[in-house]
Amino acid sequence: MTVTVRDLRPEVPADVERFAHSRHLALPYILWTPEAVRHRQAHTHPDAHYRSLVAEEDGETIGTAQVGMAYDSPEPGQGYLNVYVRPDRTRRGAGELLVRAAEEHLGSVGATKLFTWVLDEPGNRAFAERHGYRASRSAHFLRLDLAGGTLPPLQDPPPGVELRTAADFADDPRPLFRLDAETTSDEPSDVGAEFTDYEAWLAETWKHPLLDLDLTSVAVVDGCPAAFSCAFTDRATLPHSRLRSSGGTPISTAMTGTARAYRGRGLAKLAKNASLHRARAAGYREAFTGNDTDNEPMLAINFWFGYQICATEVRHARELG
Template structure:
């Protein structure tokens, strides 16, 4: 296949639509919209040096895409990422090879030493990555729940003593209590790269100002008025709901509060008409995997975090 690899044109809506479609076809569990993609391009942290690539056929259609950049906020220099999306219909035709070569060339120019990528846990994708020098590091699992037909547990009546549930929208524009909780929980997330504390204004801009994060569906569990747990809702505005991050502050763990927050968010999402719910967990995160399975989620796919030394 004759291909041209080029940069995404931020002002061309056709590029954003094509990339979002490629991402949905490659990883259908994630929420991928053209609107959110345009927002990411316009608002990516400067230190991330985000670069989006398209593999274009001679007829102008897009066969696949990739994104590359620096791991923003990493406390260790030289870490970058490269994620490729090649729909199944275009696999095996050199699309991935062309995108990886272009992405690695870009990262080498940024003096990246270690490249991190997510790769589907199947023979074709894993073999493709290994032949190009990527070694498996961590496994993650996608879990799905058919919201329209799931037998969701009801929220307890009454709630445990001192516990209240509210949407993130109830915090208006002062999300500092949620910021403190998210910063603490993110520090405990399993991962390959240590990331430092993000300033509040940057956290607010690159999370809650996204067009696909829903403050009305996202849920917070308070204990005696303090943020104890939360669950973030990301949606495509049509039928798909993704649990972006669910966490509990250290002092409140072991009390079932993450489950309560996530359950409340799922009930709101179903009431809003969303049909399909997905989430993802590191394979070692036994606590959240157990929470999700109790809510009715079932594993739908797995993927590998792969790392290459440039």
């Protein structure tokens, strides 16, 4: 049995489906569908030099890697490689080959420092350290039982605040672009990001196939979007009524944030609570989210909702000589 690494073939439906399935088995806390795989392959900014790599053994996809440059960072030369091998197909050399191919690609396009997320398990961390990567910050994956748990009751917005959905901004999403750009720039990270390209944001984020405009909540203050909770679903393009008969599917909160001028007023909690209540009413049975371990205010909000930590990833980095 021989393991080989190649580029994903996005024009081959079965190849994309195997990629998404393998990634889900390795990291079941993040939604990733074939549609999302194709979207990222097609719409990631050219300056990212993005590649999706597949580790294959006898025609079976056993590992994947997403590789690219942090093109929207003010600091040049920063690249990323997120490598995931199926837990039932480890110790076959797939991780080694994926890392080697990813590093060669990133070095060829000018990367000087590489970042990767590693599940906080002894074997994974040891693998990263053997390849010269050193641990830095960490982040939790959290799960909420929407079917059997109890959400905090819905609250009426305070005076001057209106709860809306992202769908209300379908004709002109630019106000949400500005809000997303500001909150993302303040998010804890070792790689800074500056959203300045509205057209790129439209292609990559607003038109993402997992973005559910109806379940994404926005708190509006005096007509200005002040806070939001972004919902990703793997049935974003289907009528929610169909979920009730199918038993429901997961929802993921991709981002929750508040503009600087409106922080400390509970608007993010208000928006996220509205989003989760609508998701449960639509038939979703569980919710996932991610949280930097040092972001104590957001952790407190998630614990208030009833989320529980289900896994942890550790960020690793190395310099390219």
